[in-house]
Amino acid sequence: ADFIIEHEKDFKSAAIISDISGVKTKIAEKLSCLSRKDIAIVLGHPMAGSEKEGFDHANESIFLGRNYIFIEDVAYAEANPELHKKATEQLKELALAIGFSRTIETNAKVHDHKIAFTSQLCHVIASALVQSAEDTEITAFGGGSYEDLTRIAMINAPLWTELFLSNNTELVKHIEIFEKYLDNLKNLISEKNKESLEKNLHEVRKKRIAMNGKK
Amino acid sequence: ADFIIEHEKDFKSAAIISDISGVKTKIAEKLSCLSRKDIAIVLGHPMAGSEKEGFDHANESIFLGRNYIFIEDVAYAEANPELHKKATEQLKELALAIGFSRTIETNAKVHDHKIAFTSQLCHVIASALVQSAEDTEITAFGGGSYEDLTRIAMINAPLWTELFLSNNTELVKHIEIFEKYLDNLKNLISEKNKESLEKNLHEVRKKRIAMNGKK
Known part of the structure; x- marks a missing residue:
């Protein structure tokens, strides 16, 4: 979140920014101070992982049958609902394309x-x-x-x-x-x-x- | 245990009797009243199972890589150590033959x-x-x-x-x-x-x- 805030003015117009962190309330709160309305921030949480660490354990089937959660309540969604909706749709398609079986939209608190x-x-x-x-x-x-x-x-x-x-x-x-x-x-x-x-x-x-x- | 006690005199000489129950202290205690010394009772616990019930879910790989525990302290082991040892060896071979990867001997309390x-x-x-x-x-x-x-x-x-x-x-x-x-x-x-x-x-x-x- 700090990186995005620091570089807010450096993103291209219509850029889609997402994350994969496991806790959302705090990051959503931090990002509420952003002022640009022409970039889309869609927080996401791919519910997939392994107890094995590092590139040596990369596994192409790790996403199969898993859920990808998207967060719908960052300030940016309200600032530019149309852009936010389009960006979410694109990220959902991407999630399904790389193997996730289901996407869910919810808010940061839930x-x-x-x-x-x-x-x-x-x-x-x-x-x-x-x-x-x-x-x-x-x-x-x-x-x-x-x-x-x-x-x-x-x-x-x-x-x-x-x-x-x-x-x-x-x-x-x-x-x-x-x-x-x-x-x-x-x-x-x-x-x-x-x-x-x-x-x-x-x-x-x-x-x-x-x-x-x-x- | 009740069945074995009731039918103690009906077993053939040198018969091997085993069980697959999940708790051993009580059954070992009950069987300590038996008097025949020419049959072998070797309690066992195959550490394999599934949450699926019934014959429809039979699965030939269910024993693979699992442990089979044998109990060494039933009264019968002391009564006829040679017969008991031979019977345990035969059961161990059987366990490995049907797919278990390891057999362990321990007492009922442990x-x-x-x-x-x-x-x-x-x-x-x-x-x-x-x-x-x-x-x-x-x-x-x-x-x-x-x-x-x-x-x-x-x-x-x-x-x-x-x-x-x-x-x-x-x-x-x-x-x-x-x-x-x-x-x-x-x-x-x-x-x-x-x-x-x-x-x-x-x-x-x-x-x-x-x-x-x-x-």
């Missing part, structure tokens, strides 16, 4: 709220689950579940520290909701409350299967 | 402690994470992490209720350790303690990568 759940919360959980392991020999007793849940814990520490901290209010709320449900399941298990536990797991299964149909 | 972590804890976390979702539309904002962490929540409710409850002491201990680490990360995020958070995530990454080398 984005940061939802992403704190689907992405950041999952990375925090995976990290805590790795910390909980007695030793690194534990995978000898694994059947795939532990490995699947903790793969994303091979985390880029500086990047994720920044993502967690710049969205910390939303993220902490989600962690607390998760802790409440986890604690409830723990209590049912501890009290051997078979009936409620089974009822809970039935509902979990139904809810998770419903998500599959929404891709 | 098995139940480790499995409570790698398998049951992961299923509880996945279930709580599904319960935490605001709605089933959330996957529109997913990049794969949430889907990966919650796939195992398409859980067979009666089976997992039984597994959770029959190993509840070990499982509750692991949930509490996990909650402690999760709460610690939450506090670092909440307090914006960048330095400690980044240090934690660095260690998580190192630890998780070390696990990859142990498969």
Whole structure:
């Protein structure tokens, strides 16, 4: 955002500027000070990634079947709605062309709220689950579940520290909701409350299967 | 176990009896009342499975690269060590022949402690994470992490209720350790303690990568 603000006057007319950062409220706020109305700023978040770093791990199938989110509420959209709409359409086409299966438009606040759940919360959980392991020999007793849940814990520490901290209010709320449900399941298990536990797991299964149909 | 006890006298001499249940301490204890010394009971746990149920989802590659755990401490091993050893060897060969990549021998107590972590804890976390979702539309904002962490929540409710409850002491201990680490990360995020958070995530990454080398 600082770069765009600094170079505001250097962009060509009708230029389309986008980003791929994982937290949007702050960048959208910063950019609201821009004054040019003849350039389009469309923030975007490609929901794709890998725990592997660097060019050596480039993978042409990384975008396949993934979602690309575009943000519709930067000041620039209001300043020049027609240009903004055209730019968004072009970026959507580009996203689909490189393999994404679906594009979503939402605002920065909803984005940061939802992403704190689907992405950041999952990375925090995976990290805590790795910390909980007695030793690194534990995978000898694994059947795939532990490995699947903790793969994303091979985390880029500086990047994720920044993502967690710049969205910390939303993220902490989600962690607390998760802790409440986890604690409830723990209590049912501890009290051997078979009936409620089974009822809970039935509902979990139904809810998770419903998500599959929404891709 | 009840079936074996009831039919103890009906088994052929030198018969090998095994099981595939997910919790071992209780079954090992029950079987300690058997008196025949000429049959081999070797409890086993194939660490493979799928969230899909029924014969329609049979999959010939389900065992590939997985671990098969054998239990070495049932009373019968002591009663006739030679027969028990021979039977274990035969079952190990069978496990490798059908695709498992590794066999492990351990005792029932260690098995139940480790499995409570790698398998049951992961299923509880996945279930709580599904319960935490605001709605089933959330996957529109997913990049794969949430889907990966919650796939195992398409859980067979009666089976997992039984597994959770029959190993509840070990499982509750692991949930509490996990909650402690999760709460610690939450506090670092909440307090914006960048330095400690980044240090934690660095260690998580190192630890998780070390696990990859142990498969």
